[in-house]
Amino acid sequence: MSAPSHSAGGHADGHGHDESKFQIYVQIAMLLAVITGVEIVAVFLPFPKWVLVSSLVVLSLVKFLFVIFYFMHLRWDKPFCTILFFIGLVLASGTVWALLALFSAEASLPLPTP
Amino acid sequence: MWAFLASDCMFFGVLIATHLVYRLNPPAGGLDPKLVFSVELTSFSTFILLMSSLMMALAVTAIQKGNVRSCRWSLLTTIFFGMIFLGCQVYEFQHFVVDKKMTLSNSLLGTTFYTLTGTHGCHVAIGVLWLTLMYVRSFKPGAGSAQRTWLSHQLLHALAFLALLGLCLKVTLGLVHAIQVEPTLGAAMGHFVKAEFLAMVGALAATAACGWFARPRGPVAFGEANAIDVESMGLYWHFVDIVWIVIFTAVYLLEYL
Numbered sequence: 001m002s003a004p005s006h007s008a009g010g011h012a013d014g015h016g017h018d019e020s021k022f023q024i025y026v027q028i029a030m031l032l033a034v035i036t037g038v039e040i041v042a043v044f045l046p047f048p049k050w051v052l053v054s055s056l057v058v059l060s061l062v063k064f065l066f067v068i069f070y071f072m073h074l075r076w077d078k079p080f081c082t083i084l085f086f087i088g089l090v091l092a093s094g095t096v097w098a099l100l101a102l103f104s105a106e107a108s109l110p111l112p113t114p
Numbered sequence: 115m116w117a118f119l120a121s122d123c124m125f126f127g128v129l130i131a132t133h134l135v136y137r138l139n140p141p142a143g144g145l146d147p148k149l150v151f152s153v154e155l156t157s158f159s160t161f162i163l164l165m166s167s168l169m170m171a172l173a174v175t176a177i178q179k180g181n182v183r184s185c186r187w188s189l190l191t192t193i194f195f196g197m198i199f200l201g202c203q204v205y206e207f208q209h210f211v212v213d214k215k216m217t218l219s220n221s222l223l224g225t226t227f228y229t230l231t232g233t234h235g236c237h238v239a240i241g242v243l244w245l246t247l248m249y250v251r252s253f254k255p256g257a258g259s260a261q262r263t264w265l266s267h268q269l270l271h272a273l274a275f276l277a278l279l280g281l282c283l284k285v286t287l288g289l290v291h292a293i294q295v296e297p298t299l300g301a302a303m304g305h306f307v308k309a310e311f312l313a314m315v316g317a318l319a320a321t322a323a324c325g326w327f328a329r330p331r332g333p334v335a336f337g338e339a340n341a342i343d344v345e346s347m348g349l350y351w352h353f354v355d356i357v358w359i360v361i362f363t364a365v366y367l368l369e370y371l
Contacts, residue, residue: 021175022172022175025168025171025172025175026168028168029164029165029167029168032164033161033164033165036157036160036161036164036362039362039363039367040153040157040367043153043367043370043371044370049371052371053368053371056363056367056368057363059363060359060360060362060363063356063359064356064359064360067167067352067355067356067359068352068356070171071167071168071170071171071348071352071355072348072349072352072353073174073345081116084116084117084120085116085119085120085123087120088117088119088120088121088122088123088124089120089123091120091123091124091127092123092124092126092127092128093127095124095127095128095131096127096128096130096131096134099128099131099132099134099135100131100134100135100138103135103138103139104138104139
């Protein structure tokens with residue numbers, strides 16, 4: 001949420017740009033729906049687990065990036081907004097990674113009950 | 115708003131990490147998520163939330179062009195999709211608790227699952243409330259119009275709209291419940307009408323009240339100047355959507371591998 005670095009579909013760009021932006025939004029929404037469908041089908045396919053996990057992570061990341069850069073206008077906003085959001089995102093990802101690494105360590109597993 | 119969203123990223127990051135930590139080290143004798151989750155319902159919810167994001171983006175574009183009417187319709191559609199998502203979540207929770215016997219406190223899966231998805235559901239509910247208030251705000255009369263009665267009128271408008279949303283949710287869940295408990299469609303309809311008659315009458319009355327409050331009454335003080343308000347609300351709504359994108363994969367889909 002900031003003043004766009006250049007007009008993000010505003011009236012100044014004219015009717016043609018508004019039309020193209022509408023089409024971009026619809027195309028991205030359709031693409032996101034298709035990716036979701038692919039994800040759902042993929043989990044039932046007989047591929048190795050690491051392939052499926054990697055595919056799901058990549059597909060989710062693609063959806064995530066499409067939403068933040070197009071629907072949330074990061075592509076057209078000031079770079080400061082991207083930096084601000086990615087600081088939170090990197091900290092969150094780091095926390096998730098650290099917690100997963102910490103709790104998968106042998107020393108953190110629960111002791112066997114006598 | 116971006117700073118708030120960045121902080122919310124960390125909040126959800128910790129909740130997702132907690133869920134994953136317990137799922138990677140499941141206690142003996144715990145529930146099997148594959149027997150509890152319904153991938154069909156969750157996929158439908160995901161699709162609905164993605165479409166609501168599209169409508170929200172269109173609402174922002176419409177108000178940037180000063181097209182109030184189009185913005186209102188896009189906001190209404192977003193609210194509608196948000197309510198469908200919440201309805202699916204309420205139904206899912208009820209199904210898990212009653213039929214699958216997974217409660218907040220009887221398993222680690224239940225504790226982390228309800229905390230994570232419930233927090234996300236609260237965010238969606240807050241988003242729906244915000245959208246409703248923005249929709250009602252779009253009727254604020256322009257200078258020289260009935261400014262004095264605007265606040266009381268629009269408070270009643272918001273209440274009527276929220277009542278309509280709540281009653282629609284109740285009626286929909288009542289219909290789903292009737293279809294589940296009755297053996298035939300005819301019996302289900304009889305059960306549904308008997309149980310939800312008052313709610314249906316209330317929903318009709320609330321619809322009429324909303325239509326009355328939304329009747330055209332001259333120029334409104336809502337336009338391109340308010341684009342920044344709609345855009346910040348849109349950012350919040352899209353954020354809720356991206357959190358669900360991660361939850362859908364991390365909590366639901368990975369369980370089926």
